[in-house]
Structures are given as C-alpha cells and as structure tokens.
Amino acid sequence: MGTAIKVENLSKQYRLGEVGTGTISHDLNRWWHKIRGKEDPYLKLGEVNDRATKGTSDYVWALRDINFEVQQGEVLGIIGKNGAGKSTLLKLLSRVASPTIGTIKAKGRIASLLEVGTGFNNELTGRENVFLNGAILGMTKAEIKSKFDEIVAFSGTERYIDTPVKRYSSGMRVRLAFAVAAHLESEILIVDEVLAVGDAEFQNKAIGKMQDVASGEGRTVLFVSHNMASVAALCNRGLLLANGTVNALGEIHDIIGKYLIINNKDIATKYTFQNDGIVRDVWINSAHIESNEVSNNNVISGSEIKIIVQYIALHTNLKCSLHIGIYDNYGDKLVHLGSVYSGFDTFRTEKNGIIECVIPKFPLVEGKYTINISLHLNGRPYHKIKDALSLIVENGDFFGSGKLPNPKESKILVNHNWNLS
Amino acid sequence: MKEKEEDWTLVIEPKSSLFDLQLKEVWRYRDLLIMFVTRDFISVYKQTILGPIWFFLQPLFTTITFTIVFGRIAGISTGGVPPLLFYMAGITCWNYFSACLTATSNTFVGNANIFGKVYFPRLITPLSIVVSNILKFGVQFLLFLVFLLYYMVTGDSVQPNIYLLLVPFLIILMAVISMGFGMIISAMTTRYRDLHFLIGFGVQLAMYGSTVIYPVSEIPEKYKTFIMANPMSSIIEVFRFAFLGSGTLQWSYIAYPTVFAAVILVLGVIVFNKVEKTFIDTV
Known part of the structure; x- marks a missing residue:
C-alpha cells in the first residue's frame, strides 16, 4: 500500500466567453511579457468560480489550489454541486486538459472513463468496436483478445457482436462500451457518472463490477457522481469540491453530510x-x-x-x-x-x-x-x-398505532387497511 | 512519510520541454494506430456498391481530363512521354500528398470530441492518417503500374530504370512533408479557424505550382525558382524519371525535399506537441 495519486497546488484557469475576438491581442500581450521574462499577465486575473454571480474578469479559476492524496486501493468519491470543478479535475487527472499551475503525480497507468463509448464507429461491427474502443482506452490488442469473451459475456450482446453498431439499441451500445471499459487493466481508474445509463439490472451489474475492481483487485478508483446513493455504496473516502476548491476530504459519510449541508444552507425557512x-x-x-x-x-x-x-x-x-x-x-x-x-x-x-x-x-x-x-x-x-x-x-404517529416502519425501508407513508376475507 | 521522486510513473505538469515527444508512449499505443487504420479502411467504403474501385475511378478520370485539357487542348509538352502516363504519375503522387495534408490539418478540430474525452498520444492520429492513405496510394499506384506495363508492351518510349530504388524514399518524403505541414496547420486552426478555409484552395493552387501538369524542362526560367521551391515539384520529377526515364535528374532534386522534410517534421512535431496540451481549452 502507498500513495497512488498525489495532487499538489493544482489550478486551472479558463477564459470565458467567445474565443476569437481579442484572442490575438491577448496572445500577443502574453508573448510580449514572455520574451521580456515576465509572468503571464492573465494569470493574475481570474475570480473564484461561482457561476451564479457575473464576474468582471474574462478569466476564472475553475480549480484553485487543490491538494489531496489518494491511497492505493482506495475508492474516492468526488462530489460537489454543478460547476464546482469536478469535471475539470477529472479532465486534468485523465490528461485531456493540462493544468495551469500545479502537478499531479501518479503510480501506474491511469485509464479514464469520462464518457461511455468514446470513438465508437457506427459502421463497424460490435467486435471491431470492442477492439477499437479498447485500443483508444489504452489496451493492447493482445490484452483485448484475452478478455474478449469476458467483455462480450458481460455486455450480454453475443448475438449482435458481428452486426454494425448503428443497428444497436442505445442500451446495447452502452452495455458494450461499459463492458470494454470495465475490463481495463490500469492501476488507476477514473469514472464520471457513467453508471447513470442502462436499465436497473445493468446498473446493478455495473456498480457490482466497480466494487470488484476496487476491493477485489486492489485498484484505485476515482468516482464522480451526483447520485449520493451510488457514491455511498461504492466509495470509502470522499472529496467535496465547492467553487473550485477543496471544501472537505475524509470518510465518505461525513463528506456526503457536508455536501448536503452546503447544498441546503441557502434555503430559507420562508x-x-x-x-x-x-x-x-x-x-x-x-x-x-x-x-x-x-x-x-x-x-x-x-x-x-x-x-x-x-x-x-x-x-x-x-x-x-x-x-x-x-x-x-x-x-x-x-x-x-x-x-x-x-x-x-x-x-x-x-x-x-x-x-x-x-x-x-x-x-x-x-x-x-x-x-x-x-x-x-x-x-x-x-x-x-x-x-x-x-x-x-x-416522525409522528401517522397510523395512530404508535408504530412506524423503519424510515430506510419506507420513504412514504400510505394509509391502508388490512382485512380478513 | 517522504515519497521518493522516482516512485512516480506519471507526472502531469503545466509545461513540459518542447522536445519531450513521448515517443515511448506512441510506441506503447501502436495497436491503436493499427486500429485507426483498419477503421478508416473499413468504414469509408461500407455501404458503397463499388467499394475500393472508387480508388481507381477518381485518379483515372482526373488523368483523362488532364490529358484532354492540358495535353490536347492547351498543348503542354510532356517531354516525349505518353501524356496519360505523365499525368497519372503526377496525379498519383499529388493525390497522396494532398489527401494526407488535408486530413492531418484537421486533426485537432475534427477529433475534438474524442480528444476531449480520452487521452492517448495525439501523434497517433496524424500518423494513422498518413499510413491509411498509403493504402489508398497503393491502389492508385497499382493502376499506374498496369498502364505503365501496357505502354512498355506496346513499345512506347518509357524506360524504368535503377532510380526506382528511390521510390520508397520518395513516398516517405511525401508522407513526412504532408504530415509536418498538416500538423502545423492543425495546431493553428485550433485558435484561428481561418486556416481551415485557406487549406482547401491552397492545396489546389499548390498543385498548379508544382510539376503535376508540366515537366521541369518546360518551366520558363523566371518561374523556375518559385516552382522548384515547392518540394513536391522535385519529388514528382524524380518519380517520373525513375518510372518513365523522362526529364532530368539532379541530386538537388533529392537533397532539397529531404532537408525540407526534416525541417518541417521537427517544426510540426514541436508545434503539435505544444498545442496538444492546451487545445482542448480553445478549440
């Protein structure tokens, strides 16, 4: 056991509005500062990322000074409101975008699943797409070949595997794509809300698979979701982001509790x-x-x-x-x-x-x-x-009997009668 | 607990050296290159009746058109070579070059969706374009060989010679130059889309500024420097010399494009590498 990922002072700045007008002038200004050995003038600008208030600057910090570590074999849930910086953090971790400041250090291969079925080609058959998608996610042909049967079985699309993907239902597509991703062999797996697809049976299967990956195979998983129930089921630690900064880091139930508080704090009683x-x-x-x-x-x-x-x-x-x-x-x-x-x-x-x-x-x-x-x-x-x-x-005496079902088992109380007949 | 620096297998930082090309990574993803090439080949001609025959038809009709327009009507000399072969040699080379250039110059914008979702060495994409176009080039090249054979059997004055050994090298030169150029343009279109429009007709104009439709010997002296500055001019001239025995061969025709290719490749890879890290924020 040891640290699998270490994130230090990670920050990401974005330019708001249309890229185009004014881009050349900013580029030239930047270059002019650079050749004189000065700091990028636009790095000083930027505001805390709060999408509700209209800012005065064209630059915002989507993430600001993020520091955390993830231990090997840990399942870290990353939660926060829309726009808190979750997706940006995932993009940086999966190397799709580069940080503006700061470093990420990792041990082992990182595979990310920001979308199910990236690069699927409609004209190709299911079989061909498994190989293509697997290769895009970083598997070698030999690895895919050795797992091919497992992938197809997991997806439950045996009958259609030699049919072009464009004839698939959207559910089948997603099953196949998730199956490929679930069989990745990287040491670190990054997953963005992809579980919110497929029918209930497949969702359970997907969550089960994710749990196996983490607990059974000892791999590190970073999981982003809005669904607190699946976060609570999957993760053992949580990272709460708010306005681009780390609000809290710790045991998952504490973090979910804090999330609910900041999510609800501005609600008035009247x-x-x-x-x-x-x-x-x-x-x-x-x-x-x-x-x-x-x-x-x-x-x-x-x-x-x-x-x-x-x-x-x-x-x-x-x-x-x-x-x-x-x-x-x-x-x-x-x-x-x-x-x-x-x-x-x-x-x-x-x-x-x-x-x-x-x-x-x-x-x-x-x-x-x-x-x-x-x-x-x-x-x-x-x-x-x-x-x-x-x-x-x-809780009150809803039924007039002084008894109530366990709140976890019945969210809603319904008046009802029992009869002998 | 103090971590030793060498324990980390991956370090993501804002900036890295311009020359850190991560060729090791590219090599690790070589299977992806193969998959991309297969995908391009399979998916393009699915649901067409003629399939790969389209590879033949397009250059064939272009050649016939050129033969009629430039050979018969305009009366441009082909230096004693059968016009059909002359034009076909030029068109086969030019088609490869322009197909690679146009496709690679669209690397970032055309793949923004997939680049935004998953990481792999971006260099794989232009490489796969150059390789999959070699297959198309091969088909057109076969067609050229069939015609060449026909003219040789019927006793026309074509003399393939020892310089045929240079042909693989010529293909590599074309691949490198088009890829280098394409990567530079692709990197710049992420911010300034204007270049995308430029490349469309730029490639067409460049064809007239090369030796596709006339031999070097026919170029008036005052335009010669300008036309020979186009590296494709020398490459096509050497290609024709090797297969048809026409025209002239100077060592500068090989040296110039080689140097050109080396410079453009280095430049292209550096620019590409630099933009690769930031383009997703500006595309």
Whole structure:
C-alpha cells in the first residue's frame, strides 16, 4: 500500500466567453511579457468560480489550489454541486486538459472513463468496436483478445457482436462500451457518472463490477457522481469540491453530510421574492409553510401542513396554476403536487392573492426535504423557484398505532387497511 | 512519510520541454494506430456498391481530363512521354500528398470530441492518417503500374530504370512533408479557424505550382525558382524519371525535399506537441 495519486497546488484557469475576438491581442500581450521574462499577465486575473454571480474578469479559476492524496486501493468519491470543478479535475487527472499551475503525480497507468463509448464507429461491427474502443482506452490488442469473451459475456450482446453498431439499441451500445471499459487493466481508474445509463439490472451489474475492481483487485478508483446513493455504496473516502476548491476530504459519510449541508444552507425557512431584474406579469412574492403542530419548517409526518403562496400580478384575470415539487436530500423528486390535478384547477389573478395547498396527512418520513414552487401561466411554467423552502420532517404517529416502519425501508407513508376475507 | 521522486510513473505538469515527444508512449499505443487504420479502411467504403474501385475511378478520370485539357487542348509538352502516363504519375503522387495534408490539418478540430474525452498520444492520429492513405496510394499506384506495363508492351518510349530504388524514399518524403505541414496547420486552426478555409484552395493552387501538369524542362526560367521551391515539384520529377526515364535528374532534386522534410517534421512535431496540451481549452 502507498500513495497512488498525489495532487499538489493544482489550478486551472479558463477564459470565458467567445474565443476569437481579442484572442490575438491577448496572445500577443502574453508573448510580449514572455520574451521580456515576465509572468503571464492573465494569470493574475481570474475570480473564484461561482457561476451564479457575473464576474468582471474574462478569466476564472475553475480549480484553485487543490491538494489531496489518494491511497492505493482506495475508492474516492468526488462530489460537489454543478460547476464546482469536478469535471475539470477529472479532465486534468485523465490528461485531456493540462493544468495551469500545479502537478499531479501518479503510480501506474491511469485509464479514464469520462464518457461511455468514446470513438465508437457506427459502421463497424460490435467486435471491431470492442477492439477499437479498447485500443483508444489504452489496451493492447493482445490484452483485448484475452478478455474478449469476458467483455462480450458481460455486455450480454453475443448475438449482435458481428452486426454494425448503428443497428444497436442505445442500451446495447452502452452495455458494450461499459463492458470494454470495465475490463481495463490500469492501476488507476477514473469514472464520471457513467453508471447513470442502462436499465436497473445493468446498473446493478455495473456498480457490482466497480466494487470488484476496487476491493477485489486492489485498484484505485476515482468516482464522480451526483447520485449520493451510488457514491455511498461504492466509495470509502470522499472529496467535496465547492467553487473550485477543496471544501472537505475524509470518510465518505461525513463528506456526503457536508455536501448536503452546503447544498441546503441557502434555503430559507420562508421564501421572499427578490427583484431579479426580469419583468413578469405575475410572480410568486412569498411562500411559507404552516403546520398546526410545530411552527416554521419543522413538521411531523401525519399532521396537516399548508404550503402558502402569495402572488402579485400586474394584470387581473391571468390564467394561472401552481405546482409544488418535494425533493429528498439526494435531489430525487418524491412528490409532485399541482393545482390542476386536485380539482382546484386554474385560478384567475387579482392584483394579489394567496393560494394555499393543504396536505391533510403529510406522508413523508423523517428527514430533510426541499420544495420547489412553480407558477404556471396559461399552462406553461412561468415563474420557477428552485429550493424555495426547506422542510424538516420528524416522525409522528401517522397510523395512530404508535408504530412506524423503519424510515430506510419506507420513504412514504400510505394509509391502508388490512382485512380478513 | 517522504515519497521518493522516482516512485512516480506519471507526472502531469503545466509545461513540459518542447522536445519531450513521448515517443515511448506512441510506441506503447501502436495497436491503436493499427486500429485507426483498419477503421478508416473499413468504414469509408461500407455501404458503397463499388467499394475500393472508387480508388481507381477518381485518379483515372482526373488523368483523362488532364490529358484532354492540358495535353490536347492547351498543348503542354510532356517531354516525349505518353501524356496519360505523365499525368497519372503526377496525379498519383499529388493525390497522396494532398489527401494526407488535408486530413492531418484537421486533426485537432475534427477529433475534438474524442480528444476531449480520452487521452492517448495525439501523434497517433496524424500518423494513422498518413499510413491509411498509403493504402489508398497503393491502389492508385497499382493502376499506374498496369498502364505503365501496357505502354512498355506496346513499345512506347518509357524506360524504368535503377532510380526506382528511390521510390520508397520518395513516398516517405511525401508522407513526412504532408504530415509536418498538416500538423502545423492543425495546431493553428485550433485558435484561428481561418486556416481551415485557406487549406482547401491552397492545396489546389499548390498543385498548379508544382510539376503535376508540366515537366521541369518546360518551366520558363523566371518561374523556375518559385516552382522548384515547392518540394513536391522535385519529388514528382524524380518519380517520373525513375518510372518513365523522362526529364532530368539532379541530386538537388533529392537533397532539397529531404532537408525540407526534416525541417518541417521537427517544426510540426514541436508545434503539435505544444498545442496538444492546451487545445482542448480553445478549440
């Protein structure tokens, strides 16, 4: 055992906007500094990578001063919000892009799987593509030959192996491509969210294979995903990126916990509209949750809760409807409530008004949830608020029996009866 | 815990030496080169009825057109050689050169998708282009040999000679020059797409500025330096001399393109190598 990968002071700068206009002048300026032995003038520029705020500089640091080490045989999960720098880090690790500053040192071959089926050629048969794709990923012909039967068996495409890939279904294509990649013999494997393909059976197979690769064969795996369930299942350590820097590094469950916190920290207990410069005919001005048991956003499952939305309209008689989505911690949508489904249908606007959505017996088990609210105008989404409210649910006596199923086994509580017949 | 530096098998850094060509890596990926060549060959003619016969038809019709337009109508001398053979020799060489040049000059832009997803020594791509075009060249070359044989049997004045031994070297020269040039252009198109348009008609114009349609002996003195500056002029002249026994042969016709090839290859590989590291951010 030892260190497999060591990343030191790794930074990557990108130029924003269109490359083209101004490129020559920047290139010349750079060159002028270089021949006089001065530092690249544009390296000093650059801002922290936060895609939500519009910056003043054309240059941003997609990654800034990243330091970490990965031990041999470790499965490191790399997590973070969209735009946190995950993909950039993977690109640097897999040598697709070069760092601006810093070094990566590694022991052994690195094979990366940023996309399933890179270089697949539609005209070639499955067999030919296995060899082509394997070679692109760095295998020798002899290696592929010795694993060919295994690859085909794993993909489950024996019957079609001599058919051109263009006749394959997309699922078959992905299976074959993943099978090739899964049989790579490199010491270090880098995987980007490719598991989110194929049917459930194949996904399980893919996760199983990844676990074998790591624990059985002692290889080092770096895994990037948004799916916390598969990260938790696969990885033993985690690296949390935020705005291009390392936010935390450690045991995977701690890291997932931290991710959930930074992901949820800006969610208010009450939503109030803030002028974003967009002119709307009608908008959601505020929203909050009321529950007769506990105030604020803490509610008890089984109790009645009300989601109260106040709108303001520039015109009266606009035809509107409201939709509410409830998401769990992992970002999966559990419930979709819509005024059009439940008999209330659409409403005509006044100058302003309040709409209440009443859930008589709240059916979700304990946990933390977020709520998105969307105002539709004439049947189309018009004003959408992501993460408008957060909701903390605590267990209550839903069934009136004092008993509840284990929250891990039942995410949703459903009223039901049992009869002898 | 202190790591010894020599333990690392791979070090990724922002900049590396211009001359660090990683030829070892290229060698390790040699199977990929073979796969690319096979792919090019199989995929191009799938679902065509005539298949590889297209390799024959295109140069054949070009030759016939040239024979009629330049030989009959314009009346340009071919130095006593049957015009059909004269033009076919030039076209076969030029086709190889221009096919390699056009394809390699598109290396980065055309493969941005795959280069953005997986690492392999980028040099493999231009190499594979040059090699797979040798196969096409071979087919056209066979056609040329068939015609040559026909003219020899019917007793025309063609005299293949000992300089045939130079032909493999000529092919290597063409491959190297087109690849070198192509890599430079390919590296520059990643930032400035303008070059992509330039290469399209540039290659066509360069053909008229070479000895594809006229022998060296017919070039007026004042244009001679200009036309002989095109390395393909010398190569085609030597090629014709070896197969047809026509024209003149000076050692400078071999020395010049050789030096040219060496310089352009070194330049090309350096520029290519430099851009390879950053192009994915600018392409």
